[in-house]
Amino acid sequence: MNAIQKTKNATNAFARNWANFVIKYKWPVLLLTILLAVGLGSQGKMEFDGDYHVFFSESNPELEAFDALQEKYTKDDNIILVLAPKNGNVFTRENLIAIEELTADAWNTPYSSRVDAVTNFQHTSANADDLYVDDLSYDSASKTDAEILEIREKALKEPLLVHRIINEEGSVTAINVTVRLPGENSAAEIPEVTIATREMISKFKESHPQFDVYTTGLVPLNTAFFEASQRDLMLTLLMLLIVVVVTFVLTRNIFATIATLIVVLFSIMSAVGFIGLNGIKLTPPSAVFPTMILTLAVADSIHILITYLQKVRKDGLEKKEALVESMRLNFMPVFITSLTTVIGFLTLNYGDVPPFWDLGNIVAFGMCMAFLFSTTTLPALMAIFPIWKSKKVREQREEKMGWYTKLGMYVVKQPVRLTIISIVVIAVLTFLAGKNVFNDEFVEYFDTTVQFRQDSDFINENLTGFYNVELSVGSGESGGINNPEYLQKLTEFEDWLEDQPEVVHVNAFSEVARRVNRSMHGDDETFYRVPKNREEAAQYLLLYELSLPFGLDLNNQINVDKSESRVTVTLENNSSAEMIAFAERSEKWLKDNAPESMHALAVSPTLMFSKLGFRQADSMVKGNIIALILISLVLMIALKNLKLGLLSIIPNVTPVLVGFGLWYLLKGTINTGMVIVFGMTLGIIVDDTVHFMSKFLRARREMGYDAKAAIIYAFETVGKALVTTTVVLLAGFTVLSTSSFALNSYMARITVIIIIAALIIDFILLPSLLILVSKEKEKAVKISKAQVQLDK
Incomplete structure (x- = not known):
């Protein structure tokens, strides 16, 4: 018996023993995992940090330079209130009175240190040798029409006002409120200022309905980050509902759906505990961790459940036998996909954006727990739950499985042709991928449904740049x-x-x-x-x-x-x-x-954000290379075949290249959030490759099938599970793509493209390559029933 077969037998024996142990002690195992999840969850403490400084590491040179500048002068966190009178003229008595009132109220904003408006602009004038410095317009109620006209003329000739506090036409004006936040607790200080500002604006609009009011500035920016975090966290509820529906539709088993839901909830609870124990504060990028863990954790459960249900419904095995066999077949592939996903997310620590470090670490821990719960809680629950057998369902399953057999037969008939076509398409899209342009305008971090973005766009078009x-x-x-x-x-x-x-x-x-x-x-x-x-x-x-x-x-x-x-x-x-x-x-x-x-x-903060994406891209290169090397080594060891391990790099890397090529045709620009996609998706898309290749090798090593028959066997046994997990992954990242925060939504959208590309490549290019590189032994090999039909 060769070394590969011995290792294979040892792995199978461990998986069987593990499954038998979990099934035998199902109640204690279930109780212990419940205590573990609840124990970790009880340590959870989710706090949000909306300060834009969180996007920059302490060693970031642009941040150091900006902080040094603020040390020399004053720290300028600000709120810009832009007033657009409906009559199109700032310089009327009624409007100037209203601006004076709002300027006076703005001084009451928490932590305010300065308020600049057109009315309190310090206008200089001379009388003989005396210098007079006065508000440009004070006590506006007593001004005559001639005096108001003179104020207008002075304001529109003043370089320090035009395009900063007032536009050239005099139809829009701004009040700039400078605040000096203590910086001791931004999670409390920023909301305090925001609430006070919104109340002030609300009262102003009630008293002076002739104005439209728009708000921008660094404090509203921080608020937008804070609120984006909370909104994206709420996407978890929608994703939970989708997972329940999708899992039930694809498995047709209520108990499998309940077990899957429990596994993902336990995984998320554990991640929340990890956040609390490590004192992590959530930001827009890291707040999407529940949706990511939920999406990825389902993939582990689906593979085990699909195989289990197939063994019961199609092969007629009893519940315990089917569970043990499913665990034997899937334990190692699920372990490998979990490990590679963890490696991919941990490489986010090589970047230069701390919120992505948090995202990587949280999801990596969550995936470790998802693997644990998928191989303990899940089989324990399925051992407890009853299993329903239905002839009708079985017939439906057999009919659907026939589709995957036909696809396998189509691929094995023309491996050379499909390989050439795939390579040409991939080459063209790889070329296009390199033509994407990097752009990281932080106002565009928010889509046009966000009030901050709408207000900033109006201000940019009608008054001044942000x-x-x-x-x-x-x-x-x-x-x-x-x-x-x-x-x-x-x-x-x-x-x-x-x-x-x-x-x-x-x-x-x-x-x-x-x-x-x-x-x-x-x-x-x-x-x-x-x-x-x-x-x-x-x-x-x-x-x-x-x-x-x-x-x-x-x-x-x-x-x-x-x-x-x-x-x-x-x-x-x-x-x-x-x-x-x-x-x-x-x-x-x-x-x-x-x-x-x-x-x-x-x-400046805007310049810091502009450089952030380029710095993130440069720093992630090392992480991506390490991820690729580690994941490739893991696959070589797991597959116990150097040639196939190297071959697996192709279907794992090309989906990312294809994804960015298609993105060029759709959008053409990428942002900071998309820089992490290579390392993140590399671990995710390994799932398809590992499961397909493991079934291919099982057919070759255990059943003695030739390469073509082994490909068809792989399609028959794992095709359904791959499509199911892909649908769940697509559902999760599609939900995330609805985020109003562009770093998250763009990252999710390209991930959706990459996941679809990964499935197509694993169904077309991978089996074609496996056939072309496989050398048949001289001794007779077994063939599957499908292969017999193929040969006819």
């Missing part, structure tokens, strides 16, 4: 921002920025210096330039700062020792590549045209 880039431009010395040479070069940089096609608005200290200089010279337009000497500039700045009211100072624009100033560039919505290219152009202009002290690094 994307920005910030630079802290140094002077090289304390008080250096008053140096005329620094101010002149900063003005040149500001002018260059404004000339860039994607720029909507530039906010730089040089604009303040020019405006104050003009006012200090009797509002003479010829003095709308930076001061010519340092002392004069410093004196003007001091006078201006002393005139500013509390909360509207320049701390958000210049640092404490006045050695650096902050340049904020607002951009149109751009793709990730365009955003990064603009940032690099800006940095290069300073390097090429300004002294070294003025060289600066472009930073």
